[in-house]
Amino acid sequence: MEVAIALDSSSSKPLYQQIYEELRQAILKGRLPPGSQIPSTRSLSKSLGISRFTITQSYEQLNSEGYLETIVGSGTFVCKQLPDELLHSTPIESFSKVIQNPIKLSRYGRILIYADNVAKIDDSPLTIKFRFGRPAFDQFPIELWRRLLSRYCSADQNWLDYSIDPLGYRPLREQIANYLSRSRAVNCEPDRILITNGTQQALDLILRLLIEPEEIIAIEDPGYLSARLIFQTHGAHILPIGVDESGLIVEQIQKLTSSNIRLVYVTPSHQFPTGAVLSLSRRLQLLAWAQQNGTLIIEDDYDSEYRYNGRPIPALQGLDRGSCVLYVGTFSKVLFPSLRIGYLVLPKSLVSIFTRAKWLSGRHLPILEQQVLAEFIKAGHLERHIRKMRSLYDQRRQTLVQALKDYFGKRATILGDQAGIHLMVCLQTDLRDEEIIHRAAEVNVEMTPASPNYLNLDSKGNNSRGEFIFGYGELTKQQLQEGIRRLAKILIT
Numbered sequence: 001m002e003v004a005i006a007l008d009s010s011s012s013k014p015l016y017q018q019i020y021e022e023l024r025q026a027i028l029k030g031r032l033p034p035g036s037q038i039p040s041t042r043s044l045s046k047s048l049g050i051s052r053f054t055i056t057q058s059y060e061q062l063n064s065e066g067y068l069e070t071i072v073g074s075g076t077f078v079c080k081q082l083p084d085e086l087l088h089s090t091p092i093e094s095f096s097k098v099i100q101n102p103i104k105l106s107r108y109g110r111i112l113i114y115a116d117n118v119a120k121i122d123d124s125p126l127t128i129k130f131r132f133g134r135p136a137f138d139q140f141p142i143e144l145w146r147r148l149l150s151r152y153c154s155a156d157q158n159w160l161d162y163s164i165d166p167l168g169y170r171p172l173r174e175q176i177a178n179y180l181s182r183s184r185a186v187n188c189e190p191d192r193i194l195i196t197n198g199t200q201q202a203l204d205l206i207l208r209l210l211i212e213p214e215e216i217i218a219i220e221d222p223g224y225l226s227a228r229l230i231f232q233t234h235g236a237h238i239l240p241i242g243v244d245e246s247g248l249i250v251e252q253i254q255k256l257t258s259s260n261i262r263l264v265y266v267t268p269s270h271q272f273p274t275g276a277v278l279s280l281s282r283r284l285q286l287l288a289w290a291q292q293n294g295t296l297i298i299e300d301d302y303d304s305e306y307r308y309n310g311r312p313i314p315a316l317q318g319l320d321r322g323s324c325v326l327y328v329g330t331f332s333k334v335l336f337p338s339l340r341i342g343y344l345v346l347p348k349s350l351v352s353i354f355t356r357a358k359w360l361s362g363r364h365l366p367i368l369e370q371q372v373l374a375e376f377i378k379a380g381h382l383e384r385h386i387r388k389m390r391s392l393y394d395q396r397r398q399t400l401v402q403a404l405k406d407y408f409g410k411r412a413t414i415l416g417d418q419a420g421i422h423l424m425v426c427l428q429t430d431l432r433d434e435e436i437i438h439r440a441a442e443v444n445v446e447m448t449p450a451s452p453n454y455l456n457l458d459s460k461g462n463n464s465r466g467e468f469i470f471g472y473g474e475l476t477k478q479q480l481q482e483g484i485r486r487l488a489k490i491l492i493t
């Protein structure tokens, strides 16, 4: 079916958003009736004369909101079951509300309107929560931390003023540099480390400084949703690249004929969410390709400290001879996420511009916490804590794997249990993800579906995959066993 789309090249609204809105209006007003086929991304991109990525982004948004469905081998169609209330609602309600709002939003702000997943903090009252990325809070040495805080708090008053280290507290950068080169074979000196407000700020600064709107960023699919949201809100085009048991399928990038990819985002040590470890040969392939194409790589090394079998593979950054890797790390998993301390290891040439951007966007992190953390690492507490936690998480991981095997047998396929503090499980069931989550909540268990981390739909054309992320870091042996027992009871009939 032909569809007329009017684009306004003078508008500050990104093209993918204009297409999204035009198609959404056409559906809501009945110009594109339920069940009708819409043009393929290829043909629409040809007829509008704009890139296929732009069209794909608009279709993806419409797919995820339930307006379109893709049937593999047949095409993309307007959903047959549009909710009634949708058909009677004001078109693009949230957007028109903002337009009427006396305060005009920027392009970034307007894109954020659609990013429903942002700032959704989990506060469910369920008792057993299989959440990802949470360390064992009850094991954190709070008393020791409190003593260090009070020692630095009373020692002198220097920490009350603005920091004189715009890159971050220098002794902390020295400790991080030591730690990274020792434990991760990362190639770095303190003067190439920028202390950031967690991984999120590191990614945000990278996007601000290195990427123009409409430029292409390749990401793992599935991949870390919070990273993708940053890339999308900055107006980048997202190019999904598949993942298998050896991590990012680098061959897919190599095969692309026009490779004007500016940035590749990867989680090589423990792919998020599948848990795959990027093989050494793929690491080398990826680096060689990036160097050849002048592409930068973001290496998000968020939980590599926890590896349970085999020798750790050195960080990509340590293998890089061409300064194309931006290495991002965080203390959210090895210590605790509210600390909000992460770091970015930069090529020398980028240090000065990143320092300025960091200073403008928030000056620096609280000095007191940076001092405490520097001392915590220097005195050996960090590595002691990691050793202790590695052994605890290993036990928890084995408990979870055993419980899944005992209760689900072949109905559960376990992925990515060799590292990190979560694993992924593929459940064989006819139930949709929403139904599984609903039933689990009735027995007080919180499930985390993997589907929001996917860009591409599954082979049935939907995003309900039966795949769930099981974080085990914060759950005791009893909770893990009881959680899986309850799930089996409600899911296996």
Ligand SMILES: Cc1ncc(COP(=O)(O)O)c(C=O)c1O
Residues within 6 Å of the ligand: 132, 133, 197, 198, 199, 200, 201, 224, 267, 272, 300, 302, 329, 330, 331, 332, 337, 341, 342
């Ligand atoms: C892939 C990935 N990167 C980074 C982080 C940590 O982010 P932050 O340092 O902003 O807390 C997480 C947290 O779950 C993650 O899953």
